[in-house]
Amino acid sequence: MKHHTVTKNYKMLGTARTLRRNLTPQERRLWYSFLRNYPVKVYKQRIIESFIVDFYCAQARLVIELDGSQHYTSQGKAYDAERSDILQQYGLQVLRFANNDIDRHFDAVCQQIHNIIQSRISI
Template sequence: MKPNIVPKNGDMLPRARELRREMTPQERKLWYQFLRRYPVKIYKQRIIESFIADFYCSRAQLVIELDGAQHTTEQGLLYDRERSSIFSQYGLDVLRFSNYEVDLQFEAVCEKIHQTIQSRL
């Protein structure tokens, strides 16, 4: 699959850098225990338009999002739908996992990410 060109809002760069330095415990766990050494390049806190995706795999056109409790509110769900809609305009698929899943079902989360990336290459 040939990656699409995904525009980024350069004004978001300071915030993306801040989020890279201050990852949540679940983002840190997924990054250091799985994604960082994954054989296909994955970026953390990647700017896509005016949004910052938790993790992004350009080759597989995949966004990986880890969701805390704020994502279960009505406002959070609406915001996530808007983001996913924007991402899909660029051919990106979005995988969402709750922090709970990363904490308690880590191997299953990693396997789902692996299977999705392999199926999209």
């Protein structure tokens, strides 16, 4: 499968910077306790097209999203599905975790992220 080059809407830079400075408690925990020093580079609040994804690992072509309660409304689910479809057209896998997964099952979430990154970079 041919992957398209991931494009970025530079008009989103200000918003992305603001989000980087104002991480949710769950994003902060995942970033500082696991992803920041992960041996494969992961970016936080990265722009892909006109979306800002929570975390992005270019080498593994993996997007990691942490979902708060707004993602569980019918409107939120529809938006997330459309967004995931667009990201998948770039050959990206979208991995979603609920905020309470981070709160209650942090080690299991980290293990799952690790397993998927390792499996995707060894292809």
